[in-house]
Amino acid sequence: MPSVPYPLAFAAVAILALAVSPHAQDTSERPAWQEHGIKPQSPDSPFGEVVSGLYFRSKETQAMQADDFNNPGFLAVEQGEDLWSKVDGAAGKSCASCHNEAATAMKGVAAAYPKWNGKLGKPVNLEQRINICRSGALKAEPWAFGSPELTAMTTYIRNQSRGMPVAVKVDGPMTPWFDRGKALYYQRNGQLDLACASCHEKNHGKYLRADFLSQGQSNGFPVYRLRDQRLVPLHERMEGCMQDVRATPYKPLSDEFLALETYVAWRGLGLPVETPAVRN
């Protein structure tokens, strides 16, 4: 390169160095999510450490979730508690008519969902299970997905398992659903051509623009999202992810999301149920 005089080349390098140094990355404000997790229960788990989404959020958000009074998710728990003993439908019954106290009857129940339903020949999640009770035993109208009532009842029942480990079963008749969920998890979608795994498996603990990526665990759902200022059920959150990658989302309570819910629950086996969690 005889045409570039030496002093000029040197100056260019010096300016470049100046431009870079003020942008040296400061990582002190990143949530310290490492070593807050558990050892994976399955040898097939893709994670070295399974970490709840809680530890990927700011200290302030964690504090809000930790205090049962400040946690706005408890507004839904209280609503669910009222609905539990409210008579509804032609049978003149409430949930409490059959199940009595939720605190004893529902303890640990939700941690095992989605669960195989022999009568239907497919797994059902908690929302679907609630509506089976409503249209069956209560002879009442099933609640629409996303309605405040269904989300509140789901939150209330899952809250009875708070602190207990996620214990979904994926063997036996659940195997094909697990496999389908796994295939969907690694399936690239949308204009951005991203799979669930692209963010939540390969890049958790890094920023995607302003968002600090978690492992995409489902143990806190339904979660109180500060962005939406209300409780968001899991399938709505999955819809949101699919929209974000510019894909056409599957429908809530569809077989696709059910399979995905099953598989995602398996990825978080052993994590404590946190419902109602607080997320941003």
Place this chain on the structure above:
Amino acid sequence: MADVKPRIKLDKKDVAQGGVIEVKTLVSHTMESGQRKDKDGKTIPRKILNTFICDLNGKTIFSADLESAVSANPYFQFKLKPEESGTLTFTWIDDDGSKIQATEQIKVS
């Protein structure tokens, strides 16, 4: 709004004269800002809790005006130095004039 049950927590209900009580309140409300539009492009009318008042035996001891930027499910935390025993009344006033109310008994000895 009649079925809204506010959440209220006092760190203690029994204080000595000059003692301080920390009050926390959380109430369920959508706080529709009046800035949003529905699917047809029509503005969703504003509907927020515009006032919060805390009375002790009918005398206002804490109040706040809320504006449309306040998030859903507004939360208040404040400290009181009550001079007499009695009933704390918490009132939230909606844009439509309806009220959400709750009471707590405190004792000053």
